[in-house]
Structures are given as structure tokens and as C-alpha cells.
Amino acid sequence: MKRTLAVGLTALSAAAVLTACSGRGATIEAGECDPGITDTEIRFGSSLMQSVAGPQAKAATALFEDINKDGGVTMGDGKTRRIVYTALDDGYDPARTVGNVRSLVEQEQVFAIHNLVGTPSTLAVVDYLSSKNVPLVFPMTGSDELLASAADRPVVAGAVNPQTGWEVSAHAEQILARHPDAKIAVLYPNDSLGSGSLAALETALEGSGAQIVARQSYEPTTPSVDSQVVNLANSGADVFMNFATASFVTQSLKKAHELRWKPDTYIYSGATDTNFVLAPAGLEAAEGIHSFYWIYDVSSPEHDDKPGVAQWREFAARHARDFASTDTIAATGYNTAQLLVTALEQMDGCSRTDLLDAVRNLDGVTTDLSIEGITFDTTPDYPYAITSMAPMTFRDGSWHYDAVVTRGEDR
Numbered sequence: 001m002k003r004t005l006a007v008g009l010t011a012l013s014a015a016a017v018l019t020a021c022s023g024r025g026a027t028i029e030a031g032e033c034d035p036g037i038t039d040t041e042i043r044f045g046s047s048l049m050q051s052v053a054g055p056q057a058k059a060a061t062a063l064f065e066d067i068n069k070d071g072g073v074t075m076g077d078g079k080t081r082r083i084v085y086t087a088l089d090d091g092y093d094p095a096r097t098v099g100n101v102r103s104l105v106e107q108e109q110v111f112a113i114h115n116l117v118g119t120p121s122t123l124a125v126v127d128y129l130s131s132k133n134v135p136l137v138f139p140m141t142g143s144d145e146l147l148a149s150a151a152d153r154p155v156v157a158g159a160v161n162p163q164t165g166w167e168v169s170a171h172a173e174q175i176l177a178r179h180p181d182a183k184i185a186v187l188y189p190n191d192s193l194g195s196g197s198l199a200a201l202e203t204a205l206e207g208s209g210a211q212i213v214a215r216q217s218y219e220p221t222t223p224s225v226d227s228q229v230v231n232l233a234n235s236g237a238d239v240f241m242n243f244a245t246a247s248f249v250t251q252s253l254k255k256a257h258e259l260r261w262k263p264d265t266y267i268y269s270g271a272t273d274t275n276f277v278l279a280p281a282g283l284e285a286a287e288g289i290h291s292f293y294w295i296y297d298v299s300s301p302e303h304d305d306k307p308g309v310a311q312w313r314e315f316a317a318r319h320a321r322d323f324a325s326t327d328t329i330a331a332t333g334y335n336t337a338q339l340l341v342t343a344l345e346q347m348d349g350c351s352r353t354d355l356l357d358a359v360r361n362l363d364g365v366t367t368d369l370s371i372e373g374i375t376f377d378t379t380p381d382y383p384y385a386i387t388s389m390a391p392m393t394f395r396d397g398s399w400h401y402d403a404v405v406t407r408g409e410d411r
Helices: 050-069 094-106 119-132 144-148 164-178 192-205 226-233 247-258 274-281 307-318 328-346 352-359
Strands: 041-048 080-089 112-114 183-189 211-218 239-242 264-267 290-293 388-395 398-401
Touching (some): 041 094, 041 119, 050 080, 050 307, 050 328, 080 094, 094 112, 094 119, 119 144, 119 192, 164 264, 164 290, 164 388, 183 192, 183 226, 192 211, 226 247, 274 328, 307 328
Parallel strands (some): 041 080, 183 211, 183 239, 239 264, 264 290
Antiparallel strands (some): 290 388, 388 398
């Protein structure tokens, strides 16, 4: 059954000390209450890089406060609870993420970790959370490792980036359709995301007329990828598969433009932010690049006629002191917070198992900002919430969307 969530309430800050339903430990038994939930409140925590992802946490906090002002979220067990949300700064340092998550679980007694940002941070804490039976819901990663280790890490559900292998194979299909004999240059980070993306691309191209003619990796701590882009440009490639993230995408697009290297360019969906990634490179440098996404680009007024985008604009206007309505990072936080609220409305019970069951059984869910044709769907055996995404091309300063693609069961 299709489920649409559209929130438009008024704000009031809500913070309270949450007492666990019982003094029981971490062992989960269906029907029992676990730490972090009472009949009136439920507590969540997150860890992210405040200097970049701060608006994401602020938008989630604002949405939860609006809901609390209206009395709280009515959950599947019939009880209405206020959402208490704590987001800590980790500077995108996995070691700090570990410390933050331990504090949230052991001192703050959160019920679950919500919307943790990044693959390295997620992988740094997932074994600890599994040992404590604390859910990690809607993390921002698409790492294939989550699927490969799902049996050993059963606390992860609803990741809000596409599975890396699926996204890369979808890019490969685009490349082969447009350039059957493509000569491809690849830029990738020297981490699990980068190596996994490169391996997935190599697999997807097997047996085709396309070939990878140049590969360049970079360390996440390096100050620049200019030399890597120069090497790639000198390869004669006519397609640029750019698996870089954040500022490295900015640098690589800018350098390619300076070199007058004009390959058909594809970028990772997690690095498509117009305000923080593309604009600093220069909009001309980003013209014509391709990627995928699942919510509308709120930095552009192009989709303001959509009812859900209008809801977002109204919500952001009420919280203008905290974030702008054109802030795409804040929009991401709003979207993921809405997914959590939907799961809570379906959560029938007060155990962490009940939350995981709800997150793993989303069916046809849409949010205010989901692109037309996109739904968020989850299953117990697939730890990702992104199973449909819209191909998009950057033209004239904004993203333009094509027909939605949906993950097949064979992926």
C-alpha cells in the first residue's frame, strides 16, 4: 500500500531526560521495552560532520520539534511519544564517531542511532552496535559491505544511499548505451567506497566494447587531486567515471574544465550537491554531468510547483534562522527524518526489534521531496531504502531528471 508523509506543523524546542522503560540489558526479546523508550518519549542519536552536515541535523531536529509541539508521533502501538534527538560532531573522523556512538548508547541511553553520515563512520561503529543490539537506521552509506555482512550485522536497516554495486551498474548501462566503445578514465578514493565502486564498474563492463584506460586513486587526506585529473586527461578517455566525494568532486570538475578536457562525466550520487559541490567548481565546469538522485534539488525553484516542495519551503521558512529553503543538505535531513517518522508510525511495540521490523518493511513510501515516481521500499534481506532513483543531468545551473529506474531483484 502506498504511504505518503507530508508534514507541516509549527515549532517548539523539546528536550528531556529519557528514562528507559526498564532496567534490562541489551538483549532484545519481542514485546519487551528496551532502553531509550518510555510510554511518552523515544530517544535517538546521530554523529556527523557539523561543519558540512550540520544543516542536516538541524532540519531533522526542527521536524521532530514541530511534531513534539503537536503532541508527538503516534506510533504503531497506539502510544504518542515525543522524539528526543541528539546529534554530535565527529568531523568525519571515524575514531570520533566511535566515541560519539559509545556515549550516545552508554550515557545517553538512546534507543537507536539514526542517519549516521558516511561509509567509514558507519563501518567503524557497526560491529559495536551489533554487539549491543542497538539499531543503526537510515545511515547515509551505500556500501556493498552492509549487504555482504548482513547476517553478522543484523542491526543495520534502511540505508539512504543506493547500494554501490547497483548504482555503479546503472551508470555502466548508461555509459554503454551512449558510448558502446567507451574509453573510460576513473577517479576514486582509496577507501572501501572507492575500491568497491571500481570493482563494480570492472564487473559491469565485462564482455562489452568499453574499456577502462586509466585509473587514479587519491587518499581522503590529500589536499588536491589535480595531478590525478591531469593524468586521466592525458589518457585519451572520452568518458570520466568520477567516484570522488565532496570537495574532491569540486576539485576534479574544476581541473578538468581548466584543462579543457570534455569527457562525458558521471559522478557519485552522494556528491551531487549543487550549493556545496558543483557551484564552487563553477557551473560551466559541471554542465552536462550525469548522476542519480531520489529527492528534488531544492536549490533550484524549478520544482516549486510540486506540493511536497511547497511544504518544504513553508517548513524551512519557519526555521529560517537555522537553515535556508535552498539548502540541499538540510533537505536531505528533512527527508530522512520523515522516513524515520513513517517507521515509528508503523512500529508496533517498544523493543528495538520492533523498530528494525518497521524500517525493514517500508512499502511504497513517499516523502515531501521524493521525485515523482520514486518510492522508498525496504525488505528484511536488503539493508537499503533506495531501490528506485532518477537519472539526472546538470544543465543551465540545475539538475534535470529522466524516467525513474528501479532495482531489479537480480541485482
